[in-house]
Every structure is written in C-alpha cells, then in structure tokens.
Amino acid sequence: MSRNLDLELVSLTKRYGNTVAVDAISYHFGTGTYACLLGPSGCGKSSTLRMIAGHESVSEGSVLLGHRDISHRPPAKRGTAMMFQNYALFPHLSVADNVAFSLKMQGKDAAHRKTRAMEMLELVDMVALADRLPAQLSGGQQQRAALARALITQPDVLLLDEPLSALDPFLRIRMRAELKKLQRELGITFIHVTHGQDEALALADEIVVMNNARIEQAGQTRQVFDAPKTAFVARFLGSHNVVAMPEGAIAIRSDALELKAPEAAKLPGTITNIEYQGTHVALTAVIPGDQEVTALLSDKDFFGNPRELGEAIGLDWEAGAAHALAG
Numbered sequence: 319m320s321r322n323l324d325l326e327l328v329s330l331t332k333r334y335g336n337t338v339a340v341d342a343i344s345y346h347f348g349t350g351t352y353a354c355l356l357g358p359s360g361c362g363k364s365s366t367l368r369m370i371a372g373h374e375s376v377s378e379g380s381v382l383l384g385h386r387d388i389s390h391r392p393p394a395k396r397g398t399a400m401m402f403q404n405y406a407l408f409p410h411l412s413v414a415d416n417v418a419f420s421l422k423m424q425g426k427d428a429a430h431r432k433t434r435a436m437e438m439l440e441l442v443d444m445v446a447l448a449d450r451l452p453a454q455l456s457g458g459q460q461q462r463a464a465l466a467r468a469l470i471t472q473p474d475v476l477l478l479d480e481p482l483s484a485l486d487p488f489l490r491i492r493m494r495a496e497l498k499k500l501q502r503e504l505g506i507t508f509i510h511v512t513h514g515q516d517e518a519l520a521l522a523d524e525i526v527v528m529n530n531a532r533i534e535q536a537g538q539t540r541q542v543f544d545a546p547k548t549a550f551v552a553r554f555l556g557s558h559n560v561v562a563m564p565e566g567a568i569a570i571r572s573d574a575l576e577l578k579a580p581e582a583a584k585l586p587g588t589i590t591n592i593e594y595q596g597t598h599v600a601l602t603a604v605i606p607g608d609q610e611v612t613a614l615l616s617d618k619d620f621f622g623n624p625r626e627l628g629e630a631i632g633l634d635w636e637a638g639a640a641h642a643l644a645g
C-alpha cells in the first residue's frame with residue numbers, strides 16, 4: 319500500500335503587520351497531484367507556497383503532510399522542497415555541487431554526494447554539463463539544474479514558484495512539457511504557482527484560483543474551466559463571456575456561442591469587430607445593456623457564412639452552456 323502523503327492546508331493564514339496576505343484558506347491536495355495556484359499579483363499565492371515550504375512562518379492554521387502537522391518544522395525537515403523563480407543557484411559552484419548542496423549540509427560524504435548528484439542530473443538530462451558553472455548554462459539548463467537540486471532531497475511535495483517565468487515563450491512551452499513528464503515519472507505532488515492561465519490549464523490536474531487572499535474556486539482543472547462560479551474566475555481563466563441577463567449574471571464560453579438570425583436567438587447583437595486568428599475567427603458584438611461578447615468561430619463556420627462589421631446577428635447557446643454566477 320502506498321503511503322498517504324496528502325497535503326492539507328487547514329485555515330492557513332498569513333499576516334504581515336496589518337496586511338492579511340492569506341486569509342484562512344483550506345484545501346486538500348491528494349498524493350501525486352499536479353496542482354497550480356493561480357491568481358493575480360498580490361493575491362497571496364507565493365505566501366501560501368512559502369508557508370508550505372517553511373520559508374515563511376504560519377500566522378494561524380496549519381499545514382499537514384500525511385496527517386503530520388509540519389507547520390513549525392524547519393524547511394529541510396518537512397518532506398517538501400522548493401524551486402525558486404530565479405533558480406537561486408550558487409554562481410561559484412559547479413552544477414554538480416549546486417545539486418549536491420543540501421547533502422553537504424546534511425554532512426554526507428563526497429562520494430555519496432557525487433553519486434546522488436549524477437543520478438539527479440541524469441533525471442533532468444544534464445549529466446554532460448555537471449562541471450559547468452551556472453553562468454555557462456542557458457535559461458532552460460539552469461532551470462533543470464534547479465529542479466535537480468530541489469529533487470535530491472527526495473521530497474514528497476515539490477513547490478515551484480513561477481518556475482517558467484524566466485524563460486522565453488518558446489522554451490517555456492517546451493519546459494512545461496518536461497515538468498509534466500517529470501511529475502508523472504516521479505509520482506509526487508507538484509504545487510506550481512503561476513500568473514498564467516494557459517500554463518495552469520496545460521499542466522494542472524487541479525487548479526486553485528486565488529483572489530484577495532482567499533480561494534475563489536478550486537477543483538479539477540476542466541471542471542473549474544467548464545463551470546466557473548464567479549465572474550472573477552470566468553474572466554481570469556479567459557475564453558469566457560460574462561453577461562448580465564435579467565435573471566442574473568451568467569458565464570458562457572466564447573466557443574459555445576452560435577450565430578443565428580436575431581429573431582431565432584436568445585440575444586440580439588451588432589458586430590463591432592472581426593479578428594482572424596488562423597484556426598479561428600473571434601467575432602465581437604455589442605448586445606443590450608451596452609455589453610460586449612466574443613464568439614469564437616471555427617474558420618470553416620465563419621468563412622462558410624461570412625459576416626460584416628455592423629451586421630445585426632443573434633447569439634444563441636445550448637441550455638447547458640450557460641453557468642449562473644454568484645455575487
């Protein structure tokens with residue numbers, strides 16, 4: 319039977335003076351989950367991650383790993399490891415010595431350190447660069463070295479604070495595929511902080527959307543994306559329209575909107591913008607109440623029945639496609 323290594327946050331709170339950075343959040347991460355903490359700048363993502371890692375004290379509440387309360391243990395004794403945004407590699411140490419650093423701190427002998435460092439470098443495909451200094455590595459290679467350094471302690475939970483943000487867009491997409499593969503191979507829990515909704519959707523089994531120090535919505539990635547509960551989540555995840563209807567606000571995915579004749583549809587509208595996006599065409603229309611909505615049409619649908627700016631249209635959707643929003 320595999321060990322229970324579920325990570326639980328119980329009413330976890332962080333205060334800096336009068337600022338409440340994290341406000342009594344509770345969440346259960348199952349063993350082996352890839353979770354993304356997502357939200358705008360200042361919503362408390364990094365503070366949450368740092369409290370899990372032990373790099374920030376917990377003001378109230380607790381962090382449990384496999385039912386053990388680790389809230390007040392030092393970072394090295396929690397079963398967690400953290401990979402920082404700027405990788406925090408020591409510039410004067412070789413890649414192998416950077417990777418082996420925590421073993422040196424634990425007083426392990428040089429031969430053991432070398433063997434383990436090379437195993438970790440093998441895992442991230444960096445053996446050939448073991449003797450280089452960090453300055454002699456590309457951004458993607460530095461990221462791999464930082465990953466190897468975090469993983470050498472055999473953590474049960476790897477915490478990643480914006481691990482891809484220092485990379486150019488092309489490399490970011492390649493490295494995110496590698497992160498996902500590594501997590502699958504290791505089978506441990508990854509908790510990854512990001513601003514980017516694309517990154518979260520691409521990587522996460524579960525997403526935790528934070529806003530103003532609280533969890534606004536969390537759950538399986540597709541469930542949250544398909545049924546946002548608040549206007550904030552719908553707008554933050556993107557690809558949704560938030561529409562004020564007489565019965566209350568609803569969210570509808572842009573790709574769920576269909577064009578019909580005005581009298582045959584739920585909403586009449588007038589086309590204000592048509593944007594060609596290669597595989598799709600984004601068509602924006604103004605609807606009653608001076609609201610704008612965007613319909614994402616396949617290029618086949620659009621060019622099969624092209625529309626013009628200023629044209630009157632009807633916007634329709636299937637019954638299950640609209641989600642009532644709270645607040």
Ligand SMILES: Nc1ncnc2c1ncn2[C@@H]1O[C@H](COP(=O)(O)OP(=O)(O)OP(=O)(O)O)[C@@H](O)[C@H]1O
Nearest residue numbers: 334337338339358359360361362363364365366513
């Ligand atoms: N050491 C600190 N002292 C005082 N206030 C802090 C400190 N660290 C963070 N804060 C405040 O706590 C709040 C949450 O910050 P945090 O860094 O957790 O947010 P974040 O969501 O990770 O933001 P970003 O995406 O910009 O990194 C912010 O209002 C921030 O200004």
